[in-house]
Amino acid sequence: MAEKERPVVAFLGPEGSYTHQFLNLPIQLIVPNSSLLISNSDSYTPQATLDAFKFTSITLSPQITIEDVFSTVQSGTAYRGVVPFENSSNGSVVFTLDLFADIHKKYADILVCGEAYVSVKHCLLGYAQPSSRNQAQAETESPSANEGEPANDFTHIKRIYSHPQAWGQCKTFLSTHLKYTDRHDVSSTSKAAEIASQDETGSSAALSSIMAADMFGLDVLAKTINDNVDNTTRFLVLRRADSPTSASISQSDCSKEQAAWKSLVTFTVDHGNPGALARCLDVFGTYGINLTSINTRPSGLQNWNYVFFVEFQGRKEDGHGAEEGSVNKALGELGQRCRTWRWLGSWRSGEVIE
Numbered sequence: 001m002a003e004k005e006r007p008v009v010a011f012l013g014p015e016g017s018y019t020h021q022f023l024n025l026p027i028q029l030i031v032p033n034s035s036l037l038i039s040n041s042d043s044y045t046p047q048a049t050l051d052a053f054k055f056t057s058i059t060l061s062p063q064i065t066i067e068d069v070f071s072t073v074q075s076g077t078a079y080r081g082v083v084p085f086e087n088s089s090n091g092s093v094v095f096t097l098d099l100f101a102d103i104h105k106k107y108a109d110i111l112v113c114g115e116a117y118v119s120v121k122h123c124l125l126g127y128a129q130p131s132s133r134n135q136a137q138a139e140t141e142s143p144s145a146n147e148g149e150p151a152n153d154f155t156h157i158k159r160i161y162s163h164p165q166a167w168g169q170c171k172t173f174l175s176t177h178l179k180y181t182d183r184h185d186v187s188s189t190s191k192a193a194e195i196a197s198q199d200e201t202g203s204s205a206a207l208s209s210i211m212a213a214d215m216f217g218l219d220v221l222a223k224t225i226n227d228n229v230d231n232t233t234r235f236l237v238l239r240r241a242d243s244p245t246s247a248s249i250s251q252s253d254c255s256k257e258q259a260a261w262k263s264l265v266t267f268t269v270d271h272g273n274p275g276a277l278a279r280c281l282d283v284f285g286t287y288g289i290n291l292t293s294i295n296t297r298p299s300g301l302q303n304w305n306y307v308f309f310v311e312f313q314g315r316k317e318d319g320h321g322a323e324e325g326s327v328n329k330a331l332g333e334l335g336q337r338c339r340t341w342r343w344l345g346s347w348r349s350g351e352v353i354e
């Protein structure tokens, strides 16, 4: 299997997106001077979350959309995929939730096998007016200067591009400085930077990352323009169900070990049946399982019917005696109380990457 030599990892491209940074930042922590590796090659030493599968290098495969990341993992073209899941200020990434809900049954083999939290600091990127070019250059060179405080003139900017998730993370800056400027949704923040870089008139700008400014040769017109300074996005790593993980399959139901894990399930209920949802949620309490998030999305099958997403501490176990684990017992009972359900993976809880 070629992936054994150098597995392919799909992410939301082009390079410079926050999804790309998920793969990038830890590498610099693990391999000193790894920026050389990053700029000269598509071969990386993967971070802890990914080296679940013990490879020394990976091939990065930029994808156009989050759905493309799901497709390449589902088809086996990519060994792993990285997708944004939720943002600390703007909430769930609904594109990702809908792909997990999978109403057209296209991604039946996708499971989550890891996560990490990435600090997201948005910048306004574009071409500075010649009069404020020195200022923009100073901002690029000295990252601590004028955070959130634009020193540049934005009157030449007629349109801004970004990923739909990013607008809601920079509301104050946008309403203060660019309230009447046209906004255009594109597939990623790095795509936005690429588009802005191609507009030689300089009237296009992007909400994107400092890394994208470098990659596409744009000026940083304002930086750290997100409403919350600790703006953070949680990313999930995807695998195919038949692809191995580092997770040992030994049974250990002790609460400390369970708290180090998370699991995700989706389920649907009979909406005409009073108490149906409460009865499903009750199984988690019965087995002492702590819920960490609940989400819903429209079922896509009938108006005002929903798919419920529940994330909880603990993991589903495989192998001999697995049925004894509290998560397995709870899921067994959930299956009897809901209409349909699906386990979407168990993984070790991630850490924040600055």
Ligand SMILES: O=C(O)C(=O)C[C@]1(C(=O)O)C=C[C@@H](O)C=C1
Residues within 6 Å of the ligand: 012, 016, 017, 018, 019, 020, 084, 085, 087, 093, 120, 163, 165, 166, 187, 188, 189, 190, 233
């Ligand atoms: O467009 C990117 O750079 C992405 O990685 C996507 C994404 C997202 O969908 O949440 C990731 C982080 C930020 O929250 C904004 C956009």
